[in-house]
Amino acid sequence: MSASRVGSLKSLTLGALLVGGLSLTSIGVALAQDAEVPAHPAHIHDGTCDDLNPAPKETLSFVSVLMSDSDDENANTPQGVLTAGRVLLSTTEGVELSMEDILADAHSINIHLSEAEIDTYIACGEIGGVPVDGDLYIGIRDVNGSGYSGVARLSEDGDSTNVDIFLTEPTDESAPATPAS
């Protein structure tokens, strides 16, 4: 994956996003729709990552690069260190499972390579841990040597749950020369 491709996010914007609690619409950004930009399907599945029910239980938003929807043609030009790894995001509100139900059985967040290659998994994390004030953070780890890993946050919202995923894309330096099969 070339680091020179468009879609890197200004660190200032990411900082504002994190402070703003991921209110994506309020600062004029959108997840990329461009076919050039990776969009990885993500779901909640039954089971653990090593013993996953392949049928998705709940569909989450695609994991993709955050891009400005500004008319400025330079708005999505990478700045700063151009070899910096990109971060892919997924934000899903109103997943129709309560935190209680999610934690009552084994569930995992699984991320697939693409819709066309849905059988190829690139990252996965079991949902478990200590929820604090309705928020549970979990690790998302590399699957099949993809080089993708990250974090997800599940936030209790009444009887539903909001899910945010942050996935780091492998850089040329971090990607294995020969991906494990």
Ligand SMILES: [Cu+2]
């Ligand atoms: Cu899935």
